[in-house]
Amino acid sequence: ILIRAQEVMIKALEKGGTSFDDLYIDVNGEGGYFENELNAYGREGERCYRCDLEMVREAFSNNRSSTICPNCQPRITPHR
Known part of the structure; x- marks a missing residue:
């Protein structure tokens, strides 16, 4: 379970995380797109x-x- 959780976290970080609203953006004002993987x-x-x-x-x-x-x-x- 820990190995799979780590794999998911790495993949989520690579895709910028999940951005369900405008509060979750990076320094360039871009939202993540990991929600497409959920x-x-x-x-x-x-x-x-x-x-x-x-x-x-x-x-x-x-x-x-x-x-x-x-x-x-x-x-x-x-x-x-």
Whole structure:
């Protein structure tokens, strides 16, 4: 996991990071373009790249949500 995380971080830095608004720009005023590489963020209603199922937005806590593929990222029920 650590090796893959490092690879993703290096790739993100090479592409200037993600710039979801005008606050995240470099010294030349340019935004990053790593968001084009994201597999789930902001893709609600689009097809999953892996299994072709429709991506859905799922709420989790304090009015927060995340876009997921219900097939590739199934909800894990905590053991009690």
